[in-house]
Amino acid sequence: MSSPLCLALDVHTLAEAQTLATACAPHIGMLKVGLELFVSEGPKAVAELKALGLPIFLDLKLFDIPATVHRAAKSAAESGASMITVHASGGREMMEAAIEGAGPDVTIVAVTVLTSMNDGDMHRVGIDRPVIQQVRKLGDLAKGTNVKGLVCAPVELQQMRGLFGPGITYITPGIRGDEPVSNDDQKRTMKVDEAIKAGADWLVIGRPIRDAKDPAATAAAMNAVAADALAKYRAPKA
Numbered sequence: 001m002s003s004p005l006c007l008a009l010d011v012h013t014l015a016e017a018q019t020l021a022t023a024c025a026p027h028i029g030m031l032k033v034g035l036e037l038f039v040s041e042g043p044k045a046v047a048e049l050k051a052l053g054l055p056i057f058l059d060l061k062l063f064d065i066p067a068t069v070h071r072a073a074k075s076a077a078e079s080g081a082s083m084i085t086v087h088a089s090g091g092r093e094m095m096e097a098a099i100e101g102a103g104p105d106v107t108i109v110a111v112t113v114l115t116s117m118n119d120g121d122m123h124r125v126g127i128d129r130p131v132i133q134q135v136r137k138l139g140d141l142a143k144g145t146n147v148k149g150l151v152c153a154p155v156e157l158q159q160m161r162g163l164f165g166p167g168i169t170y171i172t173p174g175i176r177g178d179e180p181v182s183n184d185d186q187k188r189t190m191k192v193d194e195a196i197k198a199g200a201d202w203l204v205i206g207r208p209i210r211d212a213k214d215p216a217a218t219a220a221a222m223n224a225v226a227a228d229a230l231a232k233y234r235a236p237k238a
Contacts, residue, residue: 002029003028003029003223003226003227004029004196004200004201004203004226004230005028005202005205005223005226006029006030006057006171006202006203006204006205007020007021007024007031007032007206007219008032008173008204008206009021009032009033009049010036010037010206010207010210012036012037012040013037014037014040014044014048017041017045017049018048018052020209020210020215021049021054022052023215023219024215024216025052025053025054026216026220027216027219027222027223028054028219029055029202030055030057030082031049031052031054031057032056032059032204032206033045033049033056033057035059035060038060043075043076043078043079046079046080047079047080050080055082055083056080056081056082056083057081057082057083057085057171057204058081059084059085060072060084060085061085061086061087062076062086062087062094062098063086063087063089063094064094066093066094067097069090069094069101070097070100071101072098072101073086073097073098073099073100073101073106073108074101074102076102077101077102077105077106081106082106082107083107083109083171084106084107084108084109085108085110085111085151086098086108086110086111087110087111088110088111088112088139088141088142088147088150089138092144092145095110096146099145099146107148107149107169108146108148108149109150109151109169109171110139110142110147110150111151112135112138112139112142112150112156113134113135113138113152113153115153115173115174115188118131118188119131122134131153132159135152135153135156135159136160136163139152139160139163139164140163143164143168147168148169149168149169149170149171150164150168150169150171151171151172152170152172153172153173153188153189154174154175154188154189154194154195154198155190155198157170157172157195157198157199157200158199160199169202170199170202171200171202171204172195172200172203173204174189174190175190175191175195175203175204175205176189176190176208177192177218177221177222191225192222192225192226192229193226193228193229196226196229196230196233196234197229197232197233203226205219208222209222
């Protein structure tokens with residue numbers, strides 16, 4: 001993997017996404033198309049961005065009855081995405097339906113608990129257990145399927161890796177740089193080197209790069225930090 005950075009293209013138009021992605025492409029390993037861009041531009045966003053030569057992470061967080069998710073995952077896979085998200089809380093049958101619908105060449109990734117939520121938020125939606133316990137519960141549910149990846153906050157990575165080992169790809173949003181993020185709604189965050197140390201495979205980064213004065217320079221700097229952290233924490237022992 002050339003870079004563990006996944007650039008979240010949280011913009012409204014394909015033109016904006018192409019400009020941002022093209023500028024940052026030398027410093028990242030994957031592009032994320034989320035709800036804003038996909039709702040605005042549709043599957044063509046995936047197809048046209050894929051022309052840049054990077055895999056596309058289609059973050060739709062599918063959550064519906066199994067039959068609907070099966071068909072939606074099939075359509076999403078036909079767009080050219082390499083990875084597609086579903087909510088683990090949709091249940092085992094729904095996740096398996098997504099896997100079957102997407103086919104063998106697309107990785108289905110299970111989202112545990114959104115990084116915008118904390119223990120108080122969990123209580124308010126009727127889940128009377130701490131975030132980490134819910135993340136573990138949903139991760140365990142996903143592990144019982146053929147899901148190959150989990151999305152969790154970086155602060156949960158060490159516990160999750162201890163539970164599930166290296167057979168799962170860990171994707172972590174809520175990654176922050178040194179500069180503060182305006183209107184930040186993420187509550188469980190980490191910096192690049194901390195997330196690498198904790199065991200992240202992919203670091204999903206949106207606003208810290210998108211809103212920077214120089215997105216390409218910021219992506220390059222964050223990728224350099226990631227490379228140093230990988231060399232320090234993941235290098236094979238002699």
